[in-house]
Amino acid sequence: MEGASSKGKKELFWVLNHLTFLEAQARSRKTEAKQQPSGASQLKERVEELKKQRDRLKAEIEVHQSLQKLRASLDKNEDADVSEDSEKSKLLRLMAKQTQLKDVLLAHHLLGGYDVVKTNEDKSLCFSLPTAYQGTMLDTYHVEIDVKRTVRISRHSVPPFIDVERLAKETNMQENIRGFLDALSLHLNAFSARKQQLKLVKDLHKSVEVLESNALCSLLVLLLTTPKERTALLCSLDYSDLTRSLPTRVSVKGEETDLSDSPQWQKNVALLQETPVHEALTAMRETRHII
Template structure:
């Protein structure tokens, strides 16, 4: 029945996913990186508090009568520099690197999907008289201006977090479509149709029932553009198709919502081989 078929597909998809998951060594490395992030955030908060005190005039002025225990203007500048470097280090651990320029900061946003590094995008920010975008390589269909208007002046970390989510989700969807065409072209009938943002995919693929081939037409809609899995799946077949295909379509639809597109097709192929 449909549940047994679904359980088999899920088990096979899970087995394939487990083989490619991070090893214990990678998990330990991730834990160390998280600890480093926490330490950098603590240092950043301390530096920010000291700079705030200086700006509010609560620190003594530099001079012969100044309290030697209180930082000088030079020390405050050093704190500011360390704060910027700490922020860049935190960004680096999340796939974002940056370097100071004469007029601001140049950032590089690296994207990845399932541990595979994909594209890198650049964003050059000017910091005076206010933070603004000077130039960039972000695709035109990513709502950069909208994200900038909402976060760039008030919360730059949130700005990069949202922008990174958009970019990683986009390259993730594109990567899945590319993998499908590269490794499962024998199952795809005709051309896989997709838009620039890869949040709408339409294609036909072959399935077998009662030793006969049939075509499923599938439409995948990614309503959440910050997600790499579809929010809506529609699968249709010919009217005169066997009733067993309705159960198969339901199982396939559910799997498309749960796992990456190419992993789902790997599970389909494995299921057919077991049947044979």
């Protein structure tokens, strides 16, 4: 950014020098212009216009330099060497904060919205990946990436059953850190959502027994009970797509038969595939398919 500012200053000074040259060139033609009244009038207007442009550019350079000074003091939490009572200084301070905020927002956008801090004497970047489900903030995970030489993962707090190294290779983290973070965030949010759904099943549906689940929450086996015959049903949910929080396959079995294709249970199976499991169970209980 400092390089860009330096380049901008050079361009402004070049314009000023060029305007000065044009002004001198106009004066050198003054004698000839006197012999041509209409031309003299045009040249005079042109000179005045160039002077105004020069004055405006000088003012812009002064503002730019003041902003750079103020931004440096804001970054260091120091007071700038300007009068606090001056309206000009207040405006400059406001403009400095605005440009500072724009830079922060730009960096935030380039990083995909991930919070990042420098670690290990600026040799590594530590990214925070928060997870949420249905408006509730859940766990936050951290990944530290060494960027000094070869880009690599130095440490992380991601659960071991999510293969971080495999994701890094698949997304070509060497050249696309944001792509890797997006993929990892997708997996983490899906995992947190499945885990939260399992928690809600246990909290909201006391009559439903969780017979089996794994650490990744990619497999869920529930024991359901019908209200009339009090028949026990085995409901299996397979979340083979680990980037999603909904199952890819659902089966419902009675004591001896598979009920998944029966007219009575087809709607429930579709509901379990298209709706979070705790909400699907609530709907099935309201329709008196389970207790």
